[in-house]
Amino acid sequence: MTHFISALPKVELHLHIEGTLEPELVFALAKRNGITLNYLDESALRAAYQFHDLQSFLDVYYAGMQVLLTEQDFFDLTWAYLVRSHADNVRHVEIFFDPQAHLARGVPMTFVVEGIVRALEQARQQWGLTSRLIMSFLRHLTEESAMETLRLAEPFRSHLSGIGLDSAEKGNPPTKFARVYAQARAQGYRLVAHAGEEGPASYIRDALDILQVERIDHGVAAITDAPLMARLAQARIPLTVCPLSNLKLKVIDQMSELPVRQLLAAGVCVTINSDDPAYFGGYMNANYQALQDGLTLSDAELLQLALNSVEACWLSPPEKARLTQAVYAHGDAYGVVLAP
Ligand code: HPA
Numbered sequence: 001m002t003h004f005i006s007a008l009p010k011v012e013l014h015l016h017i018e019g020t021l022e023p024e025l026v027f028a029l030a031k032r033n034g035i036t037l038n039y040l041d042e043s044a045l046r047a048a049y050q051f052h053d054l055q056s057f058l059d060v061y062y063a064g065m066q067v068l069l070t071e072q073d074f075f076d077l078t079w080a081y082l083v084r085s086h087a088d089n090v091r092h093v094e095i096f097f098d099p100q101a102h103l104a105r106g107v108p109m110t111f112v113v114e115g116i117v118r119a120l121e122q123a124r125q126q127w128g129l130t131s132r133l134i135m136s137f138l139r140h141l142t143e144e145s146a147m148e149t150l151r152l153a154e155p156f157r158s159h160l161s162g163i164g165l166d167s168a169e170k171g172n173p174p175t176k177f178a179r180v181y182a183q184a185r186a187q188g189y190r191l192v193a194h195a196g197e198e199g200p201a202s203y204i205r206d207a208l209d210i211l212q213v214e215r216i217d218h219g220v221a222a223i224t225d226a227p228l229m230a231r232l233a234q235a236r237i238p239l240t241v242c243p244l245s246n247l248k249l250k251v252i253d254q255m256s257e258l259p260v261r262q263l264l265a266a267g268v269c270v271t272i273n274s275d276d277p278a279y280f281g282g283y284m285n286a287n288y289q290a291l292q293d294g295l296t297l298s299d300a301e302l303l304q305l306a307l308n309s310v311e312a313c314w315l316s317p318p319e320k321a322r323l324t325q326a327v328y329a330h331g332d333a334y335g336v337v338l339a340p
């Protein structure tokens, strides 16, 4: 790990809290909740983390979260993630949770939201680590299920900054959720959606034009569509790219194929994130490092990625200005000069 990366002040914008569930915590929570697992121990479970596409990951991801039952479980899960993020010099996080995956198991929304929020509040008080929470809909489920979830979230509205869309992308286009997003927009939610991970560039266009999202999660398929690239760059629409995720789920065959340098050169607001770090082999520093190793990015390019994340986040303008200053100060300490 280079010191430039570990000491770089970072912002994480694409993180599924259920994707931070490490095998050790799976076993601890299974024991606490009296659940019998199909795996003998932590290393046997970790050995099952071999994926060939998004769906093969999702099957393991939804199975793993069965151990999450109580408010304390959601607190412990979130706290463990925040401890790791703080160690990675992450200053601000915007995290997804998948309420439908818990409601379907009889776990009420209060346990989920209150457990997560209690940990987020503790991190803010203890370290000044700030956060936003994004409720994500499962796109393999129906529009009605998403609508019902939006309704169930009303008592928790003050804790939720935005809504997102995740799970199996192919065959579940953004258009399926046009009315859900229109409702959420009317309720003042900020809007993001996963698009162009396994799905085509047209899903990115539809997320922008039909769902009216302000940020695209993943979005790497944009590289195949020159007019879309120009539009993303011109409007500075952020892409939350996840290097180790794309590698593990075989969106790319090797890291050198990830189009981050091209996106930067085109002026797109590309950002680096960890997605589901317990499953994909690393948190924020590991993602920056894997990218640096695969693409031999310059320190100036890494600095630009960190600045993009601050630009793309939902902090207030003064908070953003303070973080931007911290990133520039880090660059100055290394004599890094940004491209004009
Ligand atoms: N893509 C789609 N669904 C997900 C992901 C992802 O990267 N992570 C958790 N659910």
Ligand code: ZN
Residues within 6 Å of the ligand: 014, 015, 016, 166, 194, 217, 275
């Ligand atoms: Zn994701």
